[in-house]
Structure formats: structure tokens, C-alpha cells
Amino acid sequence: MFGGGDSEPPPPVHASVDQPDFVDPDKIRPPDQYGTPLTRPDGSRIPLFDGDPTREQTQQGAIGDCWLISTLGAIAGHMPEAIVNSVRETEDGNYEVRLNAVERSKKSASWVLTGGEIVVTVTPDLPVYSDNPEAAAFADVSRTGVAWTAILEKAFAGLDQTWTQERKDRWLEFRGINDQAAPPEGYVRLNGGKVMDKTEILTQLTGLPARSDSIATERDPLTGKPADRQVIEEFRRLLDENKPILVGSKFPLKDEPGLTHHVEAGHAYEVVRVDERGQIHIRNPHNANHPLPMSIKEYRRNFSTNYVTLE
Template sequence: MTGFLGADPEQLIAQGQAMERHGTRLQALGEELSTAARSVSWTGPDADSLREEISARVATALSDESIRLENCGRALYRHAAQQDAASSVDGRGDSARYAELLGGESWSDIIDTAQDAWAATPFDDPLTLEELGGRYTDSPEGKDFDPADVDLSPEAIADQRMRQGSLGDCWLLAALMAAAQSDPQFLADNITLREDGTWDVTLYEDGEPVVVTVEPDQIARDGARAEVRGAGEEEDGGNTWENDEIGYMSIYEQAAINHLGPDYESVIADTPSAGLELITGADADGSDILSWNGQPSMEQLETALSQKRPITVMTDPIMPFNRDLSSAHVYQVTGVDRESGEVILSNPWGDGSDMPGEVRVPLNFFYDNSIVMTGVGARPEDFGKGPS
């Protein structure tokens, strides 16, 4: 195959700069129009009506389009950065240039995050149990741990809030959150406490069930836990990591490590659809930014949620333009607010991190500036039934 494949970063940047210039000009025109309407010597109901029309509709519309153009310009910078990084020898591109274009963000930090998220082996050396805090059962909070104390009822699974921990397996944990919202009974049925104090967990490989045994001593201290909410005032420990408990997500996480591993790197980074299929055993509909028109609309998201289908999304690996979103991170879609035009996301990091546990993203930012990949799982009645 010969010829050029991909986009020309110089052309993308030039077009982005033109969009930003015209966006700025539209904003200025709206302000000039509003000023002119207020300053003209004209009184009466018609004058008031015209001024109100200009202020409420015309100037606002120009401002909205100005923001849209500027956002599209920044999106082109982002695509240029991705193209430049993919084409360059070291995968980094022009650090100073993109740091300036992307609003002062450190380009090197951004691309390092993306590389860590997507690389097959994000760590130079194998990640060890000690690097994850050692065994939970050897920790102060886990010294009296009894597997029988883990509440694996569907009610507990539906109610528990996730706290991710130190592993980069948000694709798995967000899928667990989504499946727990869709059918907590299915997850409860797929974890069994054995008489010897270990658990059997059913995962799925190409739609076929695989039973994986998890031992309590395998669970890392810095792994996923169930966030304890309202644990008391600050002097009593408050809502802290040490107060968080082992929950269904802790056991599922270790089951995935045992099945895909045995190394911890086996669960670092994958697609939204992969997590849903591993957990539910049914096909998930996947889409990404390369399919352009393949992302579901707000109406389609709303319909899927009404059918109790689990939905997860991945944010832009370079830099989502909603500052409440982390890059290259998978979130659960928990709802759609048609009145405000927002999609509601839940972060598997939980509360208490440097990012909020719940994020509301306007639809015009959702796919254009924030989300690059969506996974929509099967209906709960199809869980465990294999590929369709």
C-alpha cells in the first residue's frame, strides 16, 4: 500500500486556528449588536421588544456558535496532536507547540497518560503485590477479615459504591457498576462463597462461562473496594480509604486477574465493550471515534437505559474538554437528563478523589470533546446466554 494515510497536522492546526478566529469574531459581533441596540435613540414597546429579541436570541445564538467554533477548533488541535504522536518516532510530537495550542496543558504529561492507558505493558517491570500495598488480610483494616462478612446479596450489590484503587482497570470496574445497576441478581448469582472460605466467580470468555476461584489472601490492599459512605466525622476516621470494605467488586477484580493474568498488567486498559462482555457473557455494541457517526444519540442512550442495558464510555486519551473528566478513563452512564441536555456519568473512583464521583456532561461536549468510545451491553434477560 502506498500513499499518505491519516490527516495532515499542519492543515488541521490551520483550520482550527481559522475556526477560533471566526468564533472570536462572532462573539464580538454579538456584543457590538447588543451595544448598538441599547444605544439607539428609540423608545416604546417596539423598541423594547427588538432589544429583548436581540439580547435573548440573536446575541445569544451568536455567542453559542462562537463557543461551538472555538471548541471545534480545539478538537482539531487534539486530532492534530494524536496524528502527530502516532506518526512521530518517539510518540510524543511537538511538546511546546501542543502545550500552547491546548491551553497551557503539559503536552508531555497528556501524551504520557495516553500511552500508559493504551500500552500493552504500561509498567517497565511487572507490577507486584507489594506495590499494591501487600495483602488486604495483612493490613490493619483487614486483620480480622472473614469472607462470610462480605455481603453478596443483590441488595448490597445494587447499593454499594465503587472505589477503584491503584489498578488501571476502570474498563472492568465501570462495567461492574453498570451491570450492578442493570441486574444485581445476576452478579450475586455469579459469586459463590465456598465452605473453605474461597469464592467461585463466573466470568465469560467468548460468551462461554468460566468459573474462577478467588482466595482472600490474593486480594491486594490497594485494590477495588466498596466505599463506606457517611462513616462518621473526621475525628472518627470519616470517609477514608481505610474505612472502605471488601465488596463484590474486590472479588470480581481478583477473578479477572486470575483469569486474564496471572499478572496484574492483564487487567490494565481495555475497551468498554470488553468489560461488559467479560462480566455479562453477552455481546456488547461498541463504537468509537473512528466510526464517526457510530456513536449512539441521546435518544438511543435513553432507550438503552430504559431497557436496563449497561452502558460505559471512555474519555479522550489526550484531553477531554470537560475538566471534571479524567483522560483515558472509563465511566458508567447512569442516566440522561433530556431537559438539560446532559448525560450523567459515574466515576469508578468514587467520591473523595480529585475528580467528582458523578459528572454531568452536556451532549454537545459529550462526543465532540470528551468521549471517544461507547459500550452498550445486552438486556439483562440476555445476560449469560452467550453471543447473539
């Protein structure tokens, strides 16, 4: 945490996010323009919220930011008040997003609060395709009926405006990029997998410390408890404590068996339940094509050993 005692928290960092760069055209068909899909044909606007936020109101669009959308869905599913407290509509028709300022811990791989805030002003226009300007190209707003997911997605797309050079250098090191002076910006930066740490996003939105951990792979030497049982009990404990569990599927090598249970390779998911039979239930941030419930052995086949949660 920040200094403590009589130390003053750092002043808020402000940013204005208008029209962040589109996604990399080399990877997918990019949108053609910015539009106003939040405005309905009758002139009314899709509401920011419709009751408490839910994970079902998060739906990934035509951009590879499953890591972000699954995190937003997990927070909505466990701590909807954190979403409500982070974003509001302003009198001028824009949105204000307030995030906790964080920094990399010097003692661990986690992120810690600095005591400051990041205040992001987000305009309501969103990327669209010219042949379907009524629909947002990225996080869905028409089927979900709410705007908060798309507004938070846009805020995170523009968050690089607040990055220091040290933060940019760390991003490049994290991605193993050595031949460019700066990261891509806007939605381009969000596209294509693990480009930001999910623990960072959890801490920014909830104000609570998060951690990345690995599931058990060996029998506990003290208790003799089998590895599979350890994982099931740990997932149940975390869910009982209302803590998100974010996981990622594998990229099978050519000589390895393919993924099963409708799991997409290299995709971020959320563990939402472990039932009485020990079957693990997992949510796809596309809001469809969810994996079939699977045993812990089937889970090990399909998913990496790492997961992210709150401490």
C-alpha cells in the same frame, strides 16, 4: 452461540487464583505484600454482599483498571442478579467465580458464547501496602463494605491462566506489542487502560451479547434528525432498556482544548442518566469526582465517539 442441535457444550475450564502478580512498579507505587483486608479487627469477614450489588459498591483503587471497575459498576447498576449469580463464598473460606466462556466472533468484532463456563477459585487475600495492611490496595472493600468487587477484580487478574496461545497472541496484537512472547500476567495485565475488551467482560458476566458502537456524528439522511438528537435518544433508549453504557474520555492533543466538567483524560466512565433537559450524567469508577452533568456538545468535547453496551 455454540453449536446448537445435539452438540454438547464444552467442559468447564477451571483455574485457581492465589496471588497474581502485582502491578507494574514502573507505573505506580506497587503494593508491598498480600494481606487479609477482608478480615475485620474483630475476626469477622467483610461480607461478599450486603443486599443487592450496586454501582456505588465499586470503587477503583491504586491500579489503572477503570475499564474493569466501570464495567462491574454498570452491570451492578443494571443487572445486579448477574453479579450475584457469578460469585459465591465456599465452605473452605475461598470464593468461586463462574463466568461464561466466550470467543471472538468470526463475523463481527463482538464476543459470542461458546456454551461453556470458566470456574475460578479465588483465595481471600488481597494486595496491600505494608503501612496500611487493613485496606485493600486495589478495589476498595472497607468503605464500600462488600467484597464482591475485589474478588471479581482478582478473578479477572488471574483469568490469563485460562488463555490459549491464540488468545495471548490476540492480546499482544490488540496492544500493538511485538517484542515480547507473552502478555504480562495478573494485576500487571489489568493496569494501564484498555487491556481487555469491555464487550468481552459484559458477555462473560451477563451471558448476553455486547457490542461496541459509535455515536452519531451527522444528520440522519432518512429522517433528517440532527446528530445530537440521535445520541440523546439512543442513550435514553438504552438506559430505558436497562442496558449499560460504558464510555471513555479523550486524550487531548497539545493544540486541542483541555477537558472540562472534571473529566479525567484517558479514563473509563459509565453513562448513568440523561435528564429531562438532555444533560448527560456520568459516573467515575473512583466513586468520587464524578463529572458535572453536560450537554451533548460538551460530551463530544470530552469523550470519544465509541461506547460499549449490550445488544
